[in-house]
Amino acid sequence: MNYKDRLRRAAEIILQSKRVFALTGAGISTESGIPDYRSPGTGLWNKTNPLKKASVSALRKDPAEFYKTTITQWRKFSKAQPNVGHNTLKNMEDKGRILGVITQNIDGLHHKAGSNSVLEVHGHLRTARCIKCEGRVLFEDVIKQLDKGINPPRCSICDGYLRPDVVLFEDAMSDDFIKATKVLSGCDLLLVIGTSLQVYPVATLPQLARRLIIINKMPTSYDNKAAVIFHEGIGKVLSDLERTLK
Numbered sequence: 340m341n342y343k344d345r346l347r348r349a350a351e352i353i354l355q356s357k358r359v360f361a362l363t364g365a366g367i368s369t370e371s372g373i374p375d376y377r378s379p380g381t382g383l384w385n386k387t388n389p390l391k392k393a394s395v396s397a398l399r400k401d402p403a404e405f406y407k408t409t410i411t412q413w414r415k416f417s418k419a420q421p422n423v424g425h426n427t428l429k430n431m432e433d434k435g436r437i438l439g440v441i442t443q444n445i446d447g448l449h450h451k452a453g454s455n456s457v458l459e460v461h462g463h464l465r466t467a468r469c470i471k472c473e474g475r476v477l478f479e480d481v482i483k484q485l486d487k488g489i490n491p492p493r494c495s496i497c498d499g500y501l502r503p504d505v506v507l508f509e510d511a512m513s514d515d516f517i518k519a520t521k522v523l524s525g526c527d528l529l530l531v532i533g534t535s536l537q538v539y540p541v542a543t544l545p546q547l548a549r550r551l552i553i554i555n556k557m558p559t560s561y562d563n564k565a566a567v568i569f570h571e572g573i574g575k576v577l578s579d580l581e582r583t584l585k
């Protein structure tokens with residue numbers, strides 16, 4: 340099918356469906372200047388596995404080193420702004436076309452775009468918590484301490500060190516992940532956007548939806564089960580789709 344026909348078919352399916360959710364991954368944020376570590380060609384993924392370094396054991400072993408290896412990337416995340424993809428999903432939620440967004444991203448861009456119903460299955464960078472007393476602070480405080488040369492950043496109450504509220508390697512599954520499995524049961528349609536579905540357990544979520552529409556540059560393991568597939572750019576497809584729905 341050509342691009343226009345696929346848009347029309349996707350719009351038809353969205354209009355026929357009652358419970359529609361979007362599942363987003365790193366691909367939706369590349370247009371905001373955040374590299375997708377899994378895309379071939381960026382080279383970043385091959386050099387170091389950033390997720391392995393962001394593990395609970397790495398944090399326990401050497402928290403200062405943990406921050407040194409992760410903070411450059413996390414600073415970028417906290418400065419990034421939502422793009423047309425995030426904004427279109429916000430509009431689709433406002434119009435009742437989708438019920439909410441489930442995201443693998445920790446960049447918080449769906450929140451910044453104004454989406455109300457967002458499940459962040461890998462956590463986010465808005466807050467951090469003390470590993471001793473669990474007291475919460477804004478992630479900005481973590482950055483401020485690092486800027487002053489305080490590494491690892493410390494809790495002002497008990498002096499334990501702080502960790503961001505992201506799901507690290509070896510962490511338990513997040514509450515948002517469990518909520519995602521619940522909201523997706525009985526889901527008519529899942530829009531899979533910017534994820535190659537290689538990360539478990541998130542990769543299991545599309546099984547819960549009756550139908551799939553996939554928007555991703557690279558092929559995914561669910562392509563053969565999808566009703567419509569787009570390999571075009573995410574911002575373009577979502578805004579064209581929104582126009583087709585009108």
Ligand SMILES: [Zn+2]
Pocket residue numbers: 469470471472473474494495496497498499
């Ligand atoms: Zn504390």
